[in-house]
Amino acid sequence: MSPALAFLGISIIGTWGVASIALIAGGIILLVSPGDADTASGNVAGGIALLIFGAISLGLMGKVVGPLLGVDPPLPVKAKSIIPHDRLQRWARVGPLNSFPDGVPQEVRVRSNRVTIVRDGDTAYALAGLCPHARLPLAGFPGSPIKQEPIRDDCITCPFHGARFELASGEVVRQPFSSEFNAEHPFLGGVQEKLLFFNTKTEAVQTYPVEIEDGEVMVKVPR
Numbered sequence: 001m002s003p004a005l006a007f008l009g010i011s012i013i014g015t016w017g018v019a020s021i022a023l024i025a026g027g028i029i030l031l032v033s034p035g036d037a038d039t040a041s042g043n044v045a046g047g048i049a050l051l052i053f054g055a056i057s058l059g060l061m062g063k064v065v066g067p068l069l070g071v072d073p074p075l076p077v078k079a080k081s082i083i084p085h086d087r088l089q090r091w092a093r094v095g096p097l098n099s100f101p102d103g104v105p106q107e108v109r110v111r112s113n114r115v116t117i118v119r120d121g122d123t124a125y126a127l128a129g130l131c132p133h134a135r136l137p138l139a140g141f142p143g144s145p146i147k148q149e150p151i152r153d154d155c156i157t158c159p160f161h162g163a164r165f166e167l168a169s170g171e172v173v174r175q176p177f178s179s180e181f182n183a184e185h186p187f188l189g190g191v192q193e194k195l196l197f198f199n200t201k202t203e204a205v206q207t208y209p210v211e212i213e214d215g216e217v218m219v220k221v222p223r
C-alpha cells in the first residue's frame, strides 16, 4: 500500500473512531446526568440511543470499514493472543539473509502472516508485522516520513508512538508515549497521546522462531 493511501485510511479510521467514542461518551453523560426532571425521560432515551449508535459505529469501523480500507482499528493486541513457539507449525522460506538491511526492520508476508524481519549481522529475528499497541506496522511506512527505526540495544522501536520491544523475547521495554519520544515527536507523541487517550499502554509482541539455512532466512509461523 502506498504511504498516501495508508495515511488516508488511518485518518479516516482515526476520525471515525473518535466520533464513535464521542457518541458513546455523550450517551453516558446523558444517562448519568439526565438534567431537568420534566425532560429527563427524553434525555435517558437519547442517551441510550447515542450509546447504541456509538457501539454500532465502533463495530462497523472495526469489522467493515477498517478491512475495506486495508487498515486495522487502533486497538491493542493483548499478550494473551501470543502463540507459544511450540504451537507454531510451519517453516517458511523468507529470502536470503543478505537481502535484508542490517539493523533495519523490514515487513514481509510469510504465507498469510505479516512479519517484521530484523537482520542483526549473521542472524535475524522475526516479530509480528503489527505493533500490539495500535496495530500499526512495526516497520513503519518505508518511503513516507514514518520510516523504520534502526534497532538499538537489541530492541525494536515502533516508529508511530515509540513503544520499544526486546527483539528476542518480544517483551516491552518502553511504553508508547514516553516523555523522551513525545519530546522528539510532538505530533506522533503528545498530540496522538490525547487522541488515543483510551489506549496508551502496550503488551508484549508475538515473536517467531528463525533459522538461517544455507544463507536463507526461515521463519516458523502459525499457518
Ligand code: FES
Residues within 6 Å of the ligand: 131, 132, 133, 134, 135, 136, 158, 159, 160, 161, 162, 163, 176
Ligand atoms: S502503534 Fe506502535 S507504539 Fe503505537
